[in-house]
Amino acid sequence: MAEAPTPAQASHRTRTDGGEETAQVAATGKSGALPAAAAPNAADAGVLVRAQAGDHQAFAELYNLHKRRIYSLCLRMVGNVAEAEDLTQEAFLQLHRKIATFRGDSAFSTWLHRLTINVVLMQLRRKGLSLISLDEAMEPNPEEGPGRSFGAPDLTLTGAIDRLALERAIADLPAGYRLIFILHDVEGFEHNEIATMLDCSIGNSKSQLHKARLRLRDALRAQNRQEARP
């Protein structure tokens, strides 16, 4: 029996820079176009059909096509390399088990992200690390929401966001807010895609993203205030 191909052997279309994907997604603007990673082409569709039929080489190609985005999403959500590797492995194993059930109701990339998100959230819930579960983020307790900006004008952030401070603030967001912020502002997904992934309304996705940004603003301003103290 021939050895199964490595993903590198199986595909010559591996994206080499996820940043390019994000840039392309951003370039789609509000036109309703699919993100670049989700845009189907005939070759990708052929790989998917073969993988659904049990072709292992095609599955390896699918892995190659999507591994970077899936691993990066896991890493951004859990902030730990070993854990992100385990979650990526689990996501693709679940994909292997369920791929025949994909019917094309949404873009394959959206479907795969949804599957991955469920894997990540299950892990977060198991660990009890999530201060607010996704469900709670969708119906937040008003006391836990970010503060509005009705007070006196305070320190503004414009032009002064420290990268590390922002990464720390994102890591400290409750899981539900963090997920929506990463999917929209970092990964470049549109609200209709996020709504499909998270099984929520588009309006919910919009308002939760706004609240996530407000929380980040609160956190960054608090850091700025601390640093400004003599």
Place this chain on the structure above:
Amino acid sequence: MNGDPGKMSCVDFQAQLPDLIASGEDAAAHPHVRACARCSALLADLRTIAEAARQLFPSVEPPDEVWEHIESAIKREK
């Protein structure tokens, strides 16, 4: 209707803000923002955060071992 949008309160404006931003409209051009330093600063901050987020977290490849583990697990499941 809320009447003159330029006379809208900060509370009302910020309640509308998620939909305003998500609709793709230029929230900075809203009459309330033009007249309100506080909400103008808020918008600028949110825009800065969204722009900074695009520069974060370069995507990375998983190590080869991840695929090797996936393949092994698939073989075990067959």
